[in-house]
Amino acid sequence: MKVLLVDDDPSFLELSKTFLEMFHNINSDTVDSAGEAINKLQKDSYDVVVSDYDMPSMDGITFLKSLREKSINIPFILFTGIGKEEVMHRAIEHGADSYIQKGGDPKTQYSELSSHIERVVGNKAASF
Secondary structure (H helix, E strand, O other): OEEEEEOOOHHHHHHHHHHHHHHHOOEEEEEOOHHHHHHHHHHOOOOEEEEOOOOOOOOHHHHHHHHHHOOOOOOEEEEEOOOOHHHHHHHHHOOOOEEEEOOOOHHHHHHHHHHHHHHHHHHHHHOO
């Protein structure tokens, strides 16, 4: 399984990659912008995208809409510190497979994220 992590915070990307790879055996690549992620997705193969919401130039929902407009139907998890219900509803409305709020104990947070990753990837595989 391979994940593309998208976040404008380099230290958060590094932490996410480390936790997923070391403790959950989930391989990941990281990019610091939605634009860079779109370029990678057009060249490389991933099982799921995990994206922050609050990023400069293109937020997570705009990024998701852009993927869907390009017919890139990869599973998408919004992983964000913005806890507003309206953001969650907009994410689901535009095709996000899951929504997770950042914060709290990292071990618990990344266990939850890895469970969501495995679930959405498993759902995608079951639909084929």
